[in-house]
Amino acid sequence: MKVTWKKHGATLRLRFSGELDHHSAADVRREIDGLLSDTAIGFIVFDLGGVTFMDSSGIGVILGRYRMIAARGGGMDIINASRQIERILRMAGVYTLCTQGGTVE
Amino acid sequence: MKNRLVVSFPSISINESLARGITASFIMPLDPTVEELSDLRTAVSEAVTNAIIHGYGRTDGIVSMELEYDGCDVTVTVRDEGRGIENIELARKPFYTSMPDSERSGMGFSVMEAFTDGVDVQSALGQGTSVVLRKRIGNHECSL
Ligand SMILES: Nc1ncnc2c1ncn2[C@@H]1O[C@H](COP(=O)(O)OP(=O)(O)OP(=O)(O)O)[C@@H](O)[C@H]1O
Ligand SMILES: [Mg+2]
Numbered sequence: 001m002k003v004t005w006k007k008h009g010a011t012l013r014l015r016f017s018g019e020l021d022h023h024s025a026a027d028v029r030r031e032i033d034g035l036l037s038d039t040a041i042g043f044i045v046f047d048l049g050g051v052t053f054m055d056s057s058g059i060g061v062i063l064g065r066y067r068m069i070a071a072r073g074g075g076m077d078i079i080n081a082s083r084q085i086e087r088i089l090r091m092a093g094v095y096t097l098c099t100q101g102g103t104v105e
Numbered sequence: 106m107k108n109r110l111v112v113s114f115p116s117i118s119i120n121e122s123l124a125r126g127i128t129a130s131f132i133m134p135l136d137p138t139v140e141e142l143s144d145l146r147t148a149v150s151e152a153v154t155n156a157i158i159h160g161y162g163r164t165d166g167i168v169s170m171e172l173e174y175d176g177c178d179v180t181v182t183v184r185d186e187g188r189g190i191e192n193i194e195l196a197r198k199p200f201y202t203s204m205p206d207s208e209r210s211g212m213g214f215s216v217m218e219a220f221t222d223g224v225d226v227q228s229a230l231g232q233g234t235s236v237v238l239r240k241r242i243g244n245h246e247c248s249l
Contacts, residue, residue, distance in 0.1 A: 022154045023118035029208075053125070053143075055150045056216050060208035084143050091199075091219060092212050 002050075003031050010042040010074075017050030022057040032065055042074035043099075049080030058085070059092045066097055075099045106176070106247070108134070113169035116161040116185070124153040124170060124183075131172045132179055135247040144220035145179065145240050151213040152183035152236040159203070160187025160234055177247040179240050186233035193226050 001024035006013045012035055020028065035041070046062060048054070066076050077098050081089060089095055110131050114120045125146040132145065149170075156168045164187070171182040190196045196203075197218075202211035217224045221240045228234040 019122060021118075021121050021150055022158065023121050025208075053122075053146065053150075055147050055154065056210055056212040057154060059210040059212055063210060064208040084140070084147065087219070088147075088212070088216060091215060092210055 001028055003028055005035060007038075007041070010040055011045060012036070012038075012041045012043070013045040013047060015047040015050060017052075019053040020051055020058040020061065021053065021055055025057045025061050028061055029064065032061075033068070036065070036068055039072070042069070042072065044069050044074070044076040046076065046078045047080050048078060048082070048085055051082070051085060054085045054088065056088065056092075059088065059094060062089075062094060063092075063097075066094075070097075106134070106174075108174055110172045111169065112172075113167050116157045116166045116168050116187075118154075118157060120168070121150055121153050121157070124168075125150050127170070128172065128181060132174065132242065135174060135177065135179070135242045137242045141240070141242050145181070145238070148217045148220045148224075148238045148240070149181055149183065151217050152181075152238060155213055155236070156183055156185035156187065156234065158207075158209075159190075160185030162188070174242075174247070177242045179242055181238045182235055183238070184233065184235040189230040189232055190226070190228040190234055191230055193228055197226065 001018035001020055004015045077100050128146055128149045129142055166187055169184045173180045195201055197214040199215045200211040202209040221238045223239040225237040
């Protein structure tokens with residue numbers, strides 16, 4: 001799993017590629033939390049377009065980061081999830097937390 | 106056609122992707138759709154991850170997996186000899202997790218149920234857990 005990122009003003013855009021499971025989650029968390037130490041960031045866009053596999057461990061990663069950003073009054077969006085991943089996110093109600101409701105770009 | 110494969114591996118997280126890969130290879134002769142393949146891989150990943158993080162946690166153990174098909178009916182059994190589940194009914198509830206501080210969402214069993222045709226759980230405290238995942242692969246080829 002690889003995460004590349006870009007900052008546009010207060011928005012942190014994260015592009016994931018590869019498999020997001022319990023094994024890869026620890027590194028992904030560490031990497032994103034490092035980026036979130038920049039307190040100017042108030043919004044996260046999770047671009048899941050390159051994710052080839054995700055299970056409930058991915059929900060934990062996304063919700064954990066959402067809690068951090070929400071605690072500073074920010075928000076998130078999730079874009080480009082595959083049908084399978086979208087189904088998992090929907091089951092867990094994750095899209096209801098998204099600013100744009102997780103619309104595909 | 107019938108087939109069967111039994112594998113076991115240490116409870117380390119790198120083996121989560123191995124378990125998914127083995128599952129995919131095993132059912133390939135049934136010519137599954139992309140969605141069927143991804144459904145079963147996801148369910149297996151949930152069960153194996155649970156065995157590793159909940160069954161064994163910080164202790165080391167062996168996770169075993171038994172894969173079978175009989176015609177189009179695929180069964181994958183994931184076993185651990187770890188701590189066991191005290192209340193299976195509670196554990197299977199959506200959003201229930203015994204590890205909320207570790208960023209678990211409690212959706213593993215719900216995902217297994219949504220992505221298969223049946224999930225059976227047997228467990229005994231201090232002895233371990235076995236999770237049976239059943240899925241019918243819809244392609245008519247495999248019924249020959
Ligand atoms: N193999 C197992 N051994 C012991 N306890 C288990 C096992 N599998 C599941 N459990 C228990 O059942 C609960 C629910 O499992 P489930 O997979 O639904 O959620 P989770 O693993 O806590 O979170 P998530 O899967 O969303 O990351 C777990 O929190 C754990 O207490
Ligand atoms: Mg789980």
